[in-house]
Amino acid sequence: MIIGVLGAGQLARMLALAGKPLGLQFIFLDPAPESCAAEVGEHLQGAYTDRALLAQLAQRCDVVTYEFENVPVEIIDLIAEQTPVYPPAKALAVAQDRLLEKNFFRDLGIATAPYAAVNSLAELERAISDIGWPAILKTRTLGYDGKGQALTRSSEDLAGALEQLQGAPAIVEGFVAFQREVSIIAARSVSGAIVYYPLSENQHRNGILRLAKSSANDPLQSEAEVIITRLLEALDYVGILALELFDLNGHLVANEFAPRVHNSGHWTIEGSETSQFENHLRAILDQPLGDTATRGFAAMQNFIGGTPSLAEVLAIPKAHMHLYNKAPRKGRKVAHATLRADNPEELAEQVAVLKHLADQSDDS
Amino acid sequence: MIIGVLGAGQLARMLALAGKPLGLQFIFLDPAPESCAAEVGEHLQGAYTDRALLAQLAQRCDVVTYEFENVPVEIIDLIAEQTPVYPPAKALAVAQDRLLEKNFFRDLGIATAPYAAVNSLAELERAISDIGWPAILKTRTLGYDGKGQALTRSSEDLAGALEQLQGAPAIVEGFVAFQREVSIIAARSVSGAIVYYPLSENQHRNGILRLAKSSANDPLQSEAEVIITRLLEALDYVGILALELFDLNGHLVANEFAPRVHNSGHWTIEGSETSQFENHLRAILDQPLGDTATRGFAAMQNFIGGTPSLAEVLAIPKAHMHLYNKAPRKGRKVAHATLRADNPEELAEQVAVLKHLADQSDDS
Numbered sequence: 001m002i003i004g005v006l007g008a009g010q011l012a013r014m015l016a017l018a019g020k021p022l023g024l025q026f027i028f029l030d031p032a033p034e035s036c037a038a039e040v041g042e043h044l045q046g047a048y049t050d051r052a053l054l055a056q057l058a059q060r061c062d063v064v065t066y067e068f069e070n071v072p073v074e075i076i077d078l079i080a081e082q083t084p085v086y087p088p089a090k091a092l093a094v095a096q097d098r099l100l101e102k103n104f105f106r107d108l109g110i111a112t113a114p115y116a117a118v119n120s121l122a123e124l125e126r127a128i129s130d131i132g133w134p135a136i137l138k139t140r141t142l143g144y145d146g147k148g149q150a151l152t153r154s155s156e157d158l159a160g161a162l163e164q165l166q167g168a169p170a171i172v173e174g175f176v177a178f179q180r181e182v183s184i185i186a187a188r189s190v191s192g193a194i195v196y197y198p199l200s201e202n203q204h205r206n207g208i209l210r211l212a213k214s215s216a217n218d219p220l221q222s223e224a225e226v227i228i229t230r231l232l233e234a235l236d237y238v239g240i241l242a243l244e245l246f247d248l249n250g251h252l253v254a255n256e257f258a259p260r261v262h263n264s265g266h267w268t269i270e271g272s273e274t275s276q277f278e279n280h281l282r283a284i285l286d287q288p289l290g291d292t293a294t295r296g297f298a299a300m301q302n303f304i305g306g307t308p309s310l311a312e313v314l315a316i317p318k319a320h321m322h323l324y325n326k327a328p329r330k331g332r333k334v335a336h337a338t339l340r341a342d343n344p345e346e347l348a349e350q351v352a353v354l355k356h357l358a359d360q361s362d363d364s
Numbered sequence: 365m366i367i368g369v370l371g372a373g374q375l376a377r378m379l380a381l382a383g384k385p386l387g388l389q390f391i392f393l394d395p396a397p398e399s400c401a402a403e404v405g406e407h408l409q410g411a412y413t414d415r416a417l418l419a420q421l422a423q424r425c426d427v428v429t430y431e432f433e434n435v436p437v438e439i440i441d442l443i444a445e446q447t448p449v450y451p452p453a454k455a456l457a458v459a460q461d462r463l464l465e466k467n468f469f470r471d472l473g474i475a476t477a478p479y480a481a482v483n484s485l486a487e488l489e490r491a492i493s494d495i496g497w498p499a500i501l502k503t504r505t506l507g508y509d510g511k512g513q514a515l516t517r518s519s520e521d522l523a524g525a526l527e528q529l530q531g532a533p534a535i536v537e538g539f540v541a542f543q544r545e546v547s548i549i550a551a552r553s554v555s556g557a558i559v560y561y562p563l564s565e566n567q568h569r570n571g572i573l574r575l576a577k578s579s580a581n582d583p584l585q586s587e588a589e590v591i592i593t594r595l596l597e598a599l600d601y602v603g604i605l606a607l608e609l610f611d612l613n614g615h616l617v618a619n620e621f622a623p624r625v626h627n628s629g630h631w632t633i634e635g636s637e638t639s640q641f642e643n644h645l646r647a648i649l650d651q652p653l654g655d656t657a658t659r660g661f662a663a664m665q666n667f668i669g670g671t672p673s674l675a676e677v678l679a680i681p682k683a684h685m686h687l688y689n690k691a692p693r694k695g696r697k698v699a700h701a702t703l704r705a706d707n708p709e710e711l712a713e714q715v716a717v718l719k720h721l722a723d724q725s726d727d728s
Contacts, residue, residue, distance in 0.1 A: 023687030288679040295659050315652040318637055323387030
């Protein structure tokens with residue numbers, strides 16, 4: 001079986017590494033001349049809109065998936081005329097537009113921050129008079145890792161914030177004074193079987209995920225499962241879905257979802273019986289989904305812009321290094337390490353050591 | 365870093381899959397036109413004795429290793445003039461010759477079956493008069509998976525058994541009426557650090573390993589560690605070493621060792637904190653060795669000649685499939701599956717299901 005992947009970055013690379021033992025082969029389409037997935041599959045280099053390459057992908061692959069949510073939906077529709085593409089285009093369309101996404105949550109009865117679409121300073125001022133300060137102005141599309149966002153604390157910030165967005169369609173959201181950021185990852189197969197991973201507790205800095213930690217027996221696990229099930233079923237979803245949530249006084253507020261394998265699930269490679277990467281593949285191939293139970297306690301530390309030496313990381317007991325073979329560049333995710341532990345205290349100790357190493361090599 | 369590997373079969377493939385997250389790249393030398401490791405590295409196709417290819421391998425790689433023990437020792441010596449090769453040539457030389465191997469065990473005070481070198485019918489008869497019946501005649505070199513062996517139960521068998529060996533230098537060994545076959549796998553790094561895996565209990569059929577099972581808290585663990593430590597140190601060994609042993613009335617009798625990653629250690633991929641493949645790479649790169657603790661209980665079932673469907677295997681809870689992408693051929697190892705469980709009873713149940721599936725697709 002051959003799996004086509006739009007994108008050839010680290011997520012595609014880790015999908016392929018999970019797929020090789022299942023006997024799968026991979027073809028990646030990516031405009032970058034060099035890609036870190038190319039060493040575990042075939043890299044078709046070209047634009048995502050290149051009709052000839054898309055036709056080739058559709059023709060040669062048994063199923064096509066993607067590693068990032070900014071693929072144009074028309075492309076998915078085009079490939080889907082010939083070959084199944086998962087997750088479905090609808091999930092992609094909703095995830096690409098913060099307004100559609102928030103409306104979608106609202107229509108499913110899922111709590112979100114207060115929000116409103118804004119296209120002018122007047123609309124923005126009116127919206128904030130309902131929402132209150134602080135409020136976050138965000139482009140409706142193309143935002144990731146905190147890009148395309150501006151925090152506003154008073155009327156003086158508004159004009160500048162709007163200007164920063166350069167006229168892009170936007171929404172404004174109320175700030176959620178959350179206690180924790182968590183995510184839930186679930187897989188749904190073509191046949192409709194669903195499995196859920198334990199919640200991940202996530203720490204961001206400058207809008208980029210730094211640390212994700214498995215949360216065993218989280219009091220909000222079942223609430224999160226109820227919410228993500230609504231999404232999975234409403235979207236007739238297939239594959240891994242990641243949903244970011246805020247824990248606000250013991251209740252969950254939905255932030256955004258990603259229709260793909262997710263950075264906050266990287267600890268599942270060693271920390272779960274079956275990784276998110278393998279379960280994504282099992283789901284889109286309609287194979288039985290794998291057990292998602294955690295193996296003890298696990299955490300994942302991202303390395304941004306640079307990495308400690310391999311020896312420093314591997315010297316930490318039960319640390320597992322994942323280098324992506326990407327050229328280091330300011331603010332770029334170049335690697336992560338997973339920590340496994342048999343109890344939370346051991347995990348906390350190891351996280352402290354690894355965080356210190358990561359901070360030393362982090363350039364952002 | 366680039367790792368050279370002599371051989372491009374499933375062991376090389378699994379080494380490369382373990383090495384990608386460490387940022388390693390792989391070049392395989394193998395005479396076969398198609399190889400199952402080629403999809404995770406570069407395949408140099410040619411004879412192991414091809415001087416130009418060996419020079420290329422030595423020049424392009426940072427360190428060279430091998431996946432099977434029938435590489436001519438002269439080739440290792442040749443590469444080692446330019447590039448480090450691990451495990452060391454001495455280990456290979458001893459492992460290639462059953463007589464040297466048995467003498468080596470004996471010189472280190474490690475118990476073996478009674479044995480003698482034999483080059484004629486007269487010598488064979490004399491040896492068996494000491495050793496007793498039944499006795500196994502084996503070629504000194506090139507035997508694996510039960511090939512090059514003949515069991516003899518009485519004088520009438522002897523001439524035929526010798527004939528079967530076609531004049532190859534041979535040894536005869538007494539039959540050990542063992543209760544269990546076990547193996548111990550250990551890794552020793554360039555710096556001399558050593559880690560040990562828990563014993564594996566192994567079941568063979570027709571000379572080929574079928575099932576290997578982690579043995580938690582085995583009463584013979586420390587005895588096995590003492591024995592393998594003697595070997596590791598006497599050989600100034602670097603890499604993974606696998607030692608097959610018989611449990612004879614609660615004591616260990618050495619059978620043979622393999623200077624490489626080993627089929628009885630495949631369950632370490634999911635069943636241990638760090639797999640034998642990753643620890644082999646860490647060892648030869650002189651990186652800190654990884655924790656070898658088991659994650660619960662694990663077993664590995666080989667698939668010979670054919671496999672059940674992916675769906676049948678993946679439907680077993682906590683089963684992990686490893687297809688090698690090798691063309692099925694009678695008696696050929698084409699895949700394995702690992703089972704993980706939280707207790708021995710759960711493992712036994714799952715093993716029974718998997719064994720049944722394996723028997724249906726097994727052609728030997």
